[in-house]
Amino acid sequence: MVKALNNATMKKIICLSLFLLFANIMFAQNEQALYESILSKITPPSIPEKTVNITRYGAKGDGVKDCKPAFDKAMKAALKSKGGFHIVVPAGVYFIKGPIHFVSNVCLDLAEGAELKFSDNPADYLPVVSTSWEGTFVSNYSPFIYGYEVENVSIIGKGKIDGNAQNTFGTWRSNQEKDVERTRYVNHNNVPFAERSFGEGHYLRPQLIQFYKSKNILLEGVFITNSPFWCIHLLKSENITCRKLKYDAKLVNNDGIDPEYSKNILIEDIDFNNGDDNVAIKAGRDNEGRATATPSENIIIRNCRFKGLHGVVLGSEMSSGIQNVFVRDCSFAGYCKRGIYFKTNPDRGGFIRHIYINNVEFDNVEDLFFITSAYARTETNQFNVTDICDVYVNGLKCKKASNAGLVIQGYPKNIVHDIHFKNVEVQEAKIGVSFTNAERIEMSNVTIGGIVGAPSTVSDKDKIFEKK
Template sequence: MKKMRILSTITIALICSLLSFSCKEQPKTTEKADVFAQADSIIKNIQIPQFPDKEFNIMDFGALADGKTDNTQAFIKAIAECSNSGGGKVIVPAGAFLTGPIHLKSNVNLHLNEGATVLFSTDQKAYLPMVHTSYEGVELMNYSPLIYAYKQKNIAITGKGTFDGQADNENWWPWCGNSKYGHVEGTPQQRDDHNLPALRKMNEEGTPVAERIFGEGHQLRPTFLEPFECENVLIQGVTFTNAPFWVIHAIKSNSVTVNGVTVRSHGPNNDGCDPEYSKNVHIVNCTFDTGDDCIAIKSGRNNDGRRVNIPSENIVVENCIMKDGHGGVVMGSEISAGVRNVFVRNCSMDSPNLDRAIRIKTNTLRGGFVENVFVRNIKVGQVKEAVLRINTYYGIYANQEGDFIPSIKNIHLEDIEVENGGEYGVLIKGRTENPVKNVTFTNVHIKNAKTPLSVENSEPVQFTNSSINGTAY
């Protein structure tokens, strides 16, 4: 009897132990719910800048709203006075205000009233002296961005007005080298030896950034809005149009909110929003109608990305509309320091000129990694090429092969309806040395894709309650 009691005690202990182990493991089964709770947590922890209740109207600093007078000094004086007084709101009233570059300072909210338009000068010398900036994922000294903040904290651009970069086929765009954008054969352009080839060589050789001198005499276009090494940034409500190059480029910045912004700009390389080496970014309620990627998450090109070694991470995109563009939400191609923890939900993507919905692009010169991408509740009306494209052979130019094998894993799409899937439902080109891993589709239904699947060098895509062209996968 005593022996039986001992056995019973041991049995009960084993059962309790198993139950306890089971309970400890239980959270793993609620991973999906936890994933978007993480997105909510990222948003909650982003600091929205606050400002004293003080206003500084640029008209009080000599500005004229005739669209012709150079108001650069009025902007400089108003921003300096606002910052030196402890911060507040610099007001741009209704009217058209011509200016050179605007440099923001800490604790300043540049606010465009409804009906205000800021026109940026077409005199390229106005964007000198050069500043520390970046071009296609490589740091350099170049023309100032049209709106620039360097190592500032607690800054904002708000309102209902418009920033017009005045780039067109006669200003900035021809430098891209494409006749579609006004380039004339035989005139200078960015692929000339003293431009991109020179910058690429400096990147490869590790030339100090201070010695990468471009600007006047070179043809590398400035970005539109660039917070560089900034913290607590808000961009809200305004419209951007006619950009020289990338539109919103937050680089090496933390705690960035882009809310209710409209980007309507169809020039060359007119990406809508490019977080680079940045973390804790919230892009919400925006509309992108662009000449390139709508949102492109980046982290440096080749050696420069590996030198800086700051991944872009904790990025939430929600309630946005994507119209024209090369991709809706994109990671790459300047991605050498990696991207992780990207959350996309409740967005609409629809245009005959939208090439892909979700896109990852890199190669073995870029290398880098993309991991933990979660996409949920997306409505796709029409895309040209693919709903999901992962390409590890990306390259516009020749010689894009190197020794840095990319790593791409944990890409999850859920609750997505696609009316016209384009050429491919899913298009993946991984590498034999490191195949793409853990791509899942849950409740994804794609109609009218010419080729349902084209998958190379990837673990099998895992489908749950999903279909392409009416066929369950």
């Protein structure tokens, strides 16, 4: 009887092992299939055949002459030209007294040694344009490079884009509180867009580069510095490739790349060095985000070097939801406060799901992996708790976490669930694991604070039984 029971038990163990093996194989195949499906939807635009030099329209790279009229003329000419323009900017410093507004079918090519240096006078970025500010649609100062409802556009080359915002826009954060409160009010009270005008007399900083309701976009190679606010804001746009960019953007809130309500995005081979989040995936804020119901989705971040405040962030403006995000084969260029950071609160709602973190390494951090449902809550007396689930981590490392290795802070009304950690290594950490309001958390091959070797044998030094 004992032998029969043992055989039955063995059969169950073998069946369970085979099932788990099969399930793991199927999951890996499904994950890879989703990854490849997303990649197949992302195709950079082709470069227009007709090439023109910006100097043809009166630009001069002496750092003094206002070259905005030249860029405006080139864009107007491209609009009339069949197939658009490949606009080449040769070496030199081109002072631009106001924004560059893109049209469709344009490639702006900054040659090595070329620099676009924007005016630091806020009045030059008026009249206001339709945009978004921290998840709320408003009219505001124009982003310095702005494309609205355009397609097949590129910014490429080895040149530099200098927002030159350090002495004006870069100092505005201390003055923005009243305007920020107003954006929250119009969001929560469904105020008509016509009554959401900011601009002159207000202190909402514009983005450096923004493409809004646009598609088929390539940003490649250029160096970005001194942004007035977020560096690259991809708003309600799709089919976007960001590749080989370089940053030294350390002003306040100089996020590197912020996709919002956007999809089918490839972010690869980028050297970040930002005064805020390297990549922050967003999807609208609170009431307005939930009503818009356009998730940010199908986003691949791979082969990047992180440096700045946080590596990859999901939120906090994400009320339309975030899904199908891959972070693969990334490393560090320097310190990050947090490596992977999910941040939301009970005002946001929406969801974060189907997130895949594979083979990502950091140096020293405060926290390696952090999920919180209680980030910077604004009391609206509403409870729209975000559903956070189906997160798969396989290969995540750091040398030291001065605060914590793995943190999950769910919310009692909507517990964070189905989070999977595999092959995680934190060499040193003050706190290894802190999970609250979390369930169905799976950990496999996780080491925090070092790896324990073989147990020691009993010796005379072990005074377990002392003689009395």
